[in-house]
Amino acid sequence: MTPHAGTASVSLRDVSVTFGHHRVVRDVSLDLVRNRVTALVGPSGCGKTTILRTVNRLHDDTGGKVTGKVMVGDLDIYARDTRAELVRSRVGMVFQRPNPFPTMSIFDNVVAGLRLNGVRSKSVLREAAESALHHAALWDLVKDRLHSPAVKLSGGQQQRLCIARALAVEPEVLLMDEPCSSLDPIATAKIEELIAHLATDVTIGLVTHNMFQATRVSHYTAFFLLGEDRATGELVEYGPTQQIFDAPLDPRTRAYVSGEVG
């Protein structure tokens, strides 16, 4: 299950997530390979997003109970003395719907994570914002109106702003939960272009419903499906994207990626 041993930036071992009495997803062992894009695909409700969110410890606040082991680099993120805040400053997150802080300007949005992490220096903030906006392919568009409200941007631009906001903290890992699901095809194409560019410096975990998107941007693909009990999601197959789509080992994967079901 480990394509390139030793190059994993994030590794999950036997991870299960339970909400109350409902086990949403179970026994997932999966690596996000360093500076590569790993797509998490599968039908709705099979635990892709739930698994993605474990890497940012987002279940701390939703009442989900995470068991198993999640490592980011050499940091065991669910160890007793690991602070969620420090995990999150290493692991960025981009959500389904663009969610820039509505009361903040473009600039303030980008540097929000830095400021809240105690970075005060104006020059550092300025440089970091410029760099992050360059990486999000927004700089030329917004450089003359950095202090106008973020919500005046279009949906696709807002999503790129959210990517810039996540990048400004300089994470090693960027988690993206269906980042294009509320965007039109043109805006989607730009985000995909961005993902390809970012993967040179950052490890990306991408949840997507779009099979074509997975084939276009990801190096590795993990396919999830509900298990036999029809209630708990499982990882069916994980490997290089080309293999998953061209020569899957599991018949369920073949049926799904070929469009026969789902």
Next chain:
Amino acid sequence: MSSTVYAIDPDAAGAIGARRDLVRESARRSLVRRRLLGRAAIVLCVVAVAVSLAPLVALVTYTTSRGIHALSWTFLTHIPTPPGIPGGGVSNAIVGTVIIVGVAVAMAVPVGIMAALFLVERTGRIASALRFAADVLTGVPSIAVGAFAVAVFVDPFDHYSGLVGSFALATLMLPIVIRANEAAMRSVPRDLWEAGLALGVRRSRVVRSVVLRGALPGLVTGNLLAVSRAVGETAPLLFTIFGSGFLVANPTQPMQALPLTIFTDGTSAQPSSQLIAWGSAFVLLVLVLVLSVVARVVSARLNRQAR
């Protein structure tokens, strides 16, 4: 797809990670301070909760300890005896409160629901004027509302009655009811309105089957809370219902109500009267408590049904 605007200039962008150590270091350094601040904030929140709960707990325990001695079957089912004669109860005040508040609810709630519906449906000048009026009315002192009711209904006819008290209470409840119902109706997603309308359903029908049904839990809570506010109001009743030592079920006649009993007996020097006042206060407290609990239970049950 590679228009110039979206091309990324790698030199200008620099590698992600150039400032990584700096950010990490800053995060680590500020974490101690942030955690201390977080702890301090939690302590402050706990203190704030305690401070806001303390008067409530003190009030309930004190009223209970003073009032529970007055309580007996006779206290709940008999009318008062003349001053100085032992025994007697406040059944006239309990019945009066229930009838006066009941009539007030019958006046305020239908108007309140329809006004709220108007506010939700319309965005024009009249709607914003109405909303503003409701907000202003919320701030009117209850004694002014009582005086107003006297000026309009008591003085011209020279006749006090439970009905005038109900009118004063309804005036007081109306703005609360309107705003609570408006909030409840607004919580029904716009999508559902449109889904109903898109089926070719008449507007009035959509309102009944989708909006009012969806808002029902909120409507119940909002209105019952307004009722529990009204049950305890004293000032609007002080000048309007006159009071009565007999069991009166006809709201066109002067009536007794629990807040009035508390006011008159509580300000009396007689220890027996004061005991009656404490007993009445306790009964009123229980009444309000029961209403609040009913509001919660009903809305919780409705919420569960909706799912």
